[in-house]
Amino acid sequence: xxxxxxxxxxxxxxxxxxxxxxxxxxxxxxxxxxxxxxxxxxxxxxxxxxxxxxxxxxxxxxxxxxxxxxxxxxxxxxxxxxxxxxxxxxxxxxxxxxxxxxxxxxxxxxxxxxxxxxxxxxxxxxxxxxxxxxxxxxxxxxxxxxxxxxxxxxxxxxxxxxxxxxxxxxxxxxxxxxxxxxxxxx
Amino acid sequence: xxxxxxxxxxxxxxxxxxxxxxxxxxxxxxxxxxxxxxxxxxxxxxxxxxxxxxxxxxxxxxxxxxxxxxxxxxxxxxxxxxxxxxxxxxxxxxxxxxxxxxxxxxxxxxxxxxxxxxxxxxxxxxxxxxxxxxxxxxxxxxxxxxxxxxxxxxxxxxxxxxxxxxxxxxxxxxxxxxxxxxxxxxxxxxxxxxxxxxxxxxxxxxxxxxxxxxxxxxxxxxxxxxxxxxxxxxxxxxxxxxxxxxxxxxxxxxxxxxxxxxxxxxxxxxxxxxxxxxxxxxxxxxxxxxxxxxxxxxxxxxxxxxxxxxxxxxxxxxxxxxxxxxxxxxxxxxxxxxxxxxxxxxxxxxxxxxxxxxxxxxxxxxxxxxxxxxxxxxxxxxxxxxxxxxxxxxxxxxxxxxxxxxxxxxxxxxxxxxxxxxxxxxxxxxxxxxxxxxxxxxxxxxxxxxxxxxxxxxxxxxxxxxxxxxxxxxxxxxxxxxxxxxxxxxxxxxxxxxxxxxxxxxxxxxxxxxxxxxxxxxxxxxxxxxxxxxxxxxxxxxxxxxxxxxxxxxxxxxxxxxxxxxxxxxxxxxxxxxxxxxxxxxxxxxxxxxxxxxxxxxxxxxxxxxxxxxxxxxxxxxxxxxxxxxxxxxxxxxxxxxxxxxxxxxxxxxxxxxxxxxxxxxxxxxxxxxxxxxxxxxxxxxxxxxxxxxxxxxx
Ligand code: FES
Ligand code: FES
Numbered sequence: 001x002x003x004x005x006x007x008x009x010x011x012x013x014x015x016x017x018x019x020x021x022x023x024x025x026x027x028x029x030x031x032x033x034x035x036x037x038x039x040x041x042x043x044x045x046x047x048x049x050x051x052x053x054x055x056x057x058x059x060x061x062x063x064x065x066x067x068x069x070x071x072x073x074x075x076x077x078x079x080x081x082x083x084x085x086x087x088x089x090x091x092x093x094x095x096x097x098x099x100x101x102x103x104x105x106x107x108x109x110x111x112x113x114x115x116x117x118x119x120x121x122x123x124x125x126x127x128x129x130x131x132x133x134x135x136x137x138x139x140x141x142x143x144x145x146x147x148x149x150x151x152x153x154x155x156x157x158x159x160x161x162x163x164x165x166x167x168x169x170x171x172x173x174x175x176x177x178x179x180x181x182x183x184x185x186x
Numbered sequence: 187x188x189x190x191x192x193x194x195x196x197x198x199x200x201x202x203x204x205x206x207x208x209x210x211x212x213x214x215x216x217x218x219x220x221x222x223x224x225x226x227x228x229x230x231x232x233x234x235x236x237x238x239x240x241x242x243x244x245x246x247x248x249x250x251x252x253x254x255x256x257x258x259x260x261x262x263x264x265x266x267x268x269x270x271x272x273x274x275x276x277x278x279x280x281x282x283x284x285x286x287x288x289x290x291x292x293x294x295x296x297x298x299x300x301x302x303x304x305x306x307x308x309x310x311x312x313x314x315x316x317x318x319x320x321x322x323x324x325x326x327x328x329x330x331x332x333x334x335x336x337x338x339x340x341x342x343x344x345x346x347x348x349x350x351x352x353x354x355x356x357x358x359x360x361x362x363x364x365x366x367x368x369x370x371x372x373x374x375x376x377x378x379x380x381x382x383x384x385x386x387x388x389x390x391x392x393x394x395x396x397x398x399x400x401x402x403x404x405x406x407x408x409x410x411x412x413x414x415x416x417x418x419x420x421x422x423x424x425x426x427x428x429x430x431x432x433x434x435x436x437x438x439x440x441x442x443x444x445x446x447x448x449x450x451x452x453x454x455x456x457x458x459x460x461x462x463x464x465x466x467x468x469x470x471x472x473x474x475x476x477x478x479x480x481x482x483x484x485x486x487x488x489x490x491x492x493x494x495x496x497x498x499x500x501x502x503x504x505x506x507x508x509x510x511x512x513x514x515x516x517x518x519x520x521x522x523x524x525x526x527x528x529x530x531x532x533x534x535x536x537x538x539x540x541x542x543x544x545x546x547x548x549x550x551x552x553x554x555x556x557x558x559x560x561x562x563x564x565x566x567x568x569x570x571x572x573x574x575x576x577x578x579x580x581x582x583x584x585x586x587x588x589x590x591x592x593x594x595x596x597x598x599x600x601x602x603x604x605x606x607x608x609x610x611x612x613x614x615x616x617x618x619x620x621x622x623x624x625x626x627x628x629x630x631x632x633x634x635x636x637x638x639x640x641x642x643x644x645x646x647x648x649x650x651x652x653x654x655x656x657x658x659x660x661x662x663x664x665x666x667x668x669x670x671x672x673x674x675x676x677x678x679x680x681x682x683x684x685x686x687x688x689x690x691x692x693x694x695x696x697x698x699x700x701x702x703x704x705x706x707x708x709x710x711x712x713x714x715x716x717x718x719x720x721x722x723x724x725x726x727x728x729x730x731x732x733x734x735x736x737x738x739x740x741x742x743x744x745x746x747x748x749x750x751x752x753x754x755x756x757x758x759x760x761x762x763x764x765x766x767x768x769x770x771x772x773x774x775x776x777x778x779x780x781x782x783x784x785x786x787x788x789x790x791x792x793x794x795x796x797x798x799x800x801x802x803x804x805x806x807x808x809x810x811x812x813x814x815x816x817x818x819x820x821x822x823x824x825x826x827x828x829x830x831x832x833x834x835x836x837x838x839x840x841x842x843x844x845x846x847x848x849x850x851x852x853x854x855x856x857x858x859x860x861x862x863x864x865x866x867x868x869x870x871x872x873x874x875x876x877x878x879x880x881x882x883x884x885x
Contacts, residue, residue, distance in 0.1 A: 012248035012304075017297070038296035047295070052217035053210020055418070057369045058451040062812035065369055093210035106208040110200060113776045116784060117648030118207030119369040119418025125208060157824075165819040168812065170369045170419050171648050172787025174823040176780060 022086040026051070027095030035082045042066040042077040045092060053093035053122040057168065064167035067123035067130070068092045074130025076166075093122035096129065105129055108180035116171035124167045128181050131163045155185055198776035199667055202653045203416070203646070212416040215388040216373035220444035223375070224253055226437045227298035229288040229305055230453050231280040234314035234805025235522040238278045238287050242306040246290055249304055251297030253441055256289040262436045267402040270493050271457075271525050274429045275436065280309065281492050282524045283806040284456025286429060291437050291445060314522040316800045318488045320358070320465045324519040325486060331498035331516045332532055339504060339570055342511030344469075347480035351471025355547045359468065359540040361873040362797035363807065364461035365815055366529045368647075370418020371451055372458055376434035377444040384411045387431045390424040390645050391684020396677045398427035399435060407677075415675040417647040421788070422528030423458040424647070425686040452811040455798065459527025460807075462487045462497045466540035470547075471511075476554045478509040478563050483541060485516045490525040494518070497526065498533035502618055502852075503541050504570035505740055507563040512570070522805060528686065530788060531848035534619055535855075539792070539873065542615035542856035547869065550600075556614050556860070557584050557593060568738035576737035576837035579768020580616055583744040586831055587614075587766035591746040600867040608750040609884075610761075611865025615853035617743035617765070621692070621844045624683035625731045628697035630659065630705040633720040638663060639671040640702065643679040644694040648784075649847055650777030651690060657773060658695045658841060662702035663709075680724065688741075688845020691773065692838070693731070699840045700725035730839075737837045741769040741844040745786070745857040751865045753884050756877030758862055760790050762825045763854070768833050770844035778846055782828035785850020791818040792851065793858035797874045 023032045026049060035044055042059070045051045045068070057065030059078045066078040069091040096103040105128045108114070115121040135153040143162045144153055153159065160181050161174070169177065206212035231238075243255040261275035274286050288305055292298035315324075328337045348354060375386040383405070389395045392412035400407040412431070417424065430447050437445040449457060464487045471480035483503040489495050500514035529535070549556040564581055567574050588594060596612050597603065603610040628642035640659045644651045652672045660667040673679055683693050704723040712721065748762040763786050772778045795816035798809040809815040828850070835842055855873055863869045868883035 010242075012245040017250040017300075036294060036296050038300070039294075043295060046217075047219060050219060051210070052213065052219075055214070055370070056216070056448065057371065058812050060451065060811060060813065062451070063369065093208070097209055102205070102208065109208045110204040113201060113204070113780050115201070115204065115207050115648075116650075116777075116780055117369065117417060117419040118203070118212055119214065121207050122210045161820045161823070165821040168369060168817055168819060170367055170421070170788070170817055171780075172784035172818065172823070173780060174787060174818075174820045175783055175826045177820065 020083050022083060024085060025089045027092060037081065037083045039082045040078050041080040041082050041085060044082040045077060051092050051094050055119055055122060064127060065120050065123040067126045067167060069126055069130055072133060074127050093125055096125065104184050108183040112176045112180040112183065114173050114176040114180040116173055120167060120169045124169065124177055127164060127167045157182065196772050196775060197657065199653055199657055199774055201650050201777055202656065214370055214416050214418055215375055215386045216446060216448050218375040218386045220375065220377055223444045223446055224291050224293060224441055225295040225298045226434060226445050226447040227290045227302045228286045228433065228449060228453060229290065229302050230284040230456065231287045233280055233309045233311050234283040234316055235312040236280050237310045238280065238307060239310045240308040241288065245304040245306065246301040249297055249301040251293040252301040253291045253293065255305065256437060256440060257287065262439050264402045265404045268398050269426055272398060272402055272427060272429055272432050274433055282456065282490055282522055283804065284453060284524060286433065286457065289433055289437055291441055314805045316521050316523050316805045317802050318463050318465065318519065318521065320486050322519045325517045327515065327517050328494060328496050331496040331501065333498050335498050335501050337496065338515040340513050344480045344482045344511045344513040347511035348469055348471040348482065351479050352474055353472045353548065353551050355470040355544050355551060357468055357544050357547055357871055359466045359543060359871045361464055361536060361539065362799050363463045364529055364792060364796050365455045365798060366421040366423035366458065367454065367812065367815065367817055368419030368421055368423060371449050371454055372424065372428050372430045373448040374430040374434040375444065375446045376431065376438040378438050382409050383435055385431050385435060386413045388417055388424055389414045390417065390420040390647055390686055392645065392675065392677050393643055393681050394684050395427045395431055399431060402432055403435065411677050413676045414645050417645060420647045421530045422532065422686065425528050425684055428458050455807045455810050456524040459525060461529035461532065461536065462526035464497060464499050464536045466499055468540050468544035470544055472548055472552065476552045476559045476562050478507055480511040481507060481509040482513040483537065487516065487518050488521050488523060488526065489518050490523050491520050492525050495526045497536055499537035499540065501533050502537045505568060505618055506541060506616065508565035508569055523800060530785065531619060531852050534852045535792065538615065538617065538853045539855045542853050543859055546613065546860040546863065555598065557588050560584055560616055571738055573736060573738040576739045577833050577835035578742060579831055579833055580742040582831050583742055583766040583768050586829065587744040587746050587764060590766065590829060591764045593746060600864050607753050609753050609865040610748065610750050611861045611863065612746065612748045613857045613860025613864055615745050615856035615860060617745055617849050617852040619688055619741045619845060619849040619852055621739035621741065621838060622687040622689035623692045623696065623731050623839060624689055625728050626682040626693045626697040627680040627724065627726045628694065628701045629680050629722055629724045630701040631720055631722045632705060632709055632716060634716045634718060637671060638665065638669055639673060640698055641673045641679045642694050642698055643677060643682040644674040644690060645685040646674060647685050649685065649690065649781060650774060651685065651694065653777060654691055654773050655694060655698050658698050659702040662699050663706045688847045691843055692845060695841050696727045696730060696839045697725045700727060735837060739837065741767065741849050743767040743849050745853050747857040747861040749858055749861040749865055751862055751880065756880035756884055758794055758875050758880065760824065760858060764827045765850060767828065767830045767849060769830060769846050769849065770833050770835050770838055771842040772830055773841060773843055779828050781846050782850045783826050785848060786826055786828065786854050787818050787823055789851040789854025790822055790858065792873060793855035794874050
């Protein structure tokens, strides 16, 4: 590289790397660890916990592949800095099944073939679990009628499609994903 | 070749790795975390043509955690690779924007990325040319288009026939570049150990990748293992070896540590290929009954200065409709752009958008039903070659689809149906995709404990390859698929071709069928307990796949679309999309349906939202991430149905199957465009059909 030295007489600018200690409750287990302030929850889950179920499709909050549940709400874990999550209760796709028995959303995805390459699938499943709760809690969506905005929202196909549109699937499994979620609601 | 009557059961067996995928335990290339792993971040060129003249790495190296910086000045030297796009960090030349020019390797991804931000690179810029035009002075006629097809074919006298035709269409269709964007970015984790290189690579075929790495690093393939166990989609972009494996292996060699490299999403478009933009002129001549007398399809497209790739968009016109006079040709210009490559149904997807839109225009000009027009032009033999079709189900698909869709209830007049602010229309288009097959090997093993194992280096990119190969083996062995263990996805397994060209199941399945049938015969002839080492059979389909078929072999299909166009905003919604396919035997109804509808969903993107221009000043793609390049989302899909007709074709392979992974995108955009025309009366000849392009016709 030095043969290509550019501005070799300038001193490098100092870059500080900062770390802090946080405690996370991941899939029911309490862990205290030291994290780089730049690390996202996604990066921490994958590289520090070895929980590689959550996927990195974009690292920019554009695809939903990294969706996990934080305090039971679905979030894009690539947009959360781990250092801000001290004390957070995190559920990943690895934490949904009850031992050998799959979570109903997981089971429905298998039965409906709501996946192909499977890369978006952990995010879709966590998103669906979070979404069902949001609807039950009465959160309206873009397609919720003004009169339906009180109490739990009934999820028809249009509601499901709208609420699941933050999770991209390039394999185009959407029709089966909607069917799988409908199966769970029934 | 002719086979016995296919007897394949075609049961809708559940995808065998589904449980691993829904529980997050399926491992993809970037999910490997070897001990001591370093992380690499690629630095893309910020000019479209020129040279790297200086790199200041000292600031990057001063970032805590940064291990090394590789540039063309210090990266390991490679032999001339089998694909010129793999010659990364070898010299100072920059042939296109986004070409990797440096690699920062660090203890953590955060440090690598920070280091990349601290790297200062100077360039000498050359003037660049990144704009495709139909009269570009650099256009030339190549020898061949992608797939080895002759660039130009002529039959009869097309100009004379056109001039003499009472009804003519002359239309030019345009589309910008399209990006594959599989949800899994291209990734590799590489490790050297005692001279042996192991790479977990996100690829559609690890034998292909191993060959490329062996060539680039001047090694025997025996010293390289490439694993592609689970792959998060590819759609062609992982069908040829991509630079991530080469870069990760270089970095691992340089540092003596395992290295993981994932291309950031916004860098992908410029390093993994794309569907090249095309300008397609289609001219059709017909008599007053709609019988074609002339078909001319002329394609203008672009390639890079690194390699020639010519999107074979005029090739489907050689297959589709009877006409005594025909001209199909391609011209290409080498621009300072990233190298185009395969994207789901290369050639067919672009070409059938143009041809099937032109057929709709002809139907309108004739006042003839578009389904009927297609039926009137069914050829007796393949128009270009004169070979008989092994089977041709287009007419059956059109008829069956029309009945299922309720096509014949339609009022043919354009802009005749309105529901509130929505203008409603329906459209149809045909689909086709060739039957391809490659040589493969496989082995079958029966162990003394009764277990059965199939080994073949197939790759499952989301097709359900494991599942269908188990079914094929079980069928030959007379057992249940659940009793057959299937090992795929590693170069340690018997050599097999890549998952591409919708040929995987035919190629791997043939070898699996052969090995399993052989094993069944051996087991039938065996009495008493099996020997301790069990019985193993191996198969190689070199002979079976060597000769060109005397038949023209293609899958066909028909797509029907109902669209609603917002008269106020110009927004297009696809209310219904229905495909009917004739693709030989369907081997697994469950996974096949997913592939068909998945292709149709991608066709919605092609029709309505996808397209990426190149900035003439900066020379880069203008929509590089998923916020700017709009792939379909769940809300873009409503009623999407795939059906198929039973086809008994004895000229394919022992399973009687044709490929199904790509045909779903072929013609879908045309069906939607034709429906929009029916809804609004506006004939747009450029994709995608965004609100701003439609609105002027609605005011
Ligand atoms: S990886 Fe987080 S949204 Fe794409
Ligand atoms: S299953 Fe492949 S991206 Fe969704």
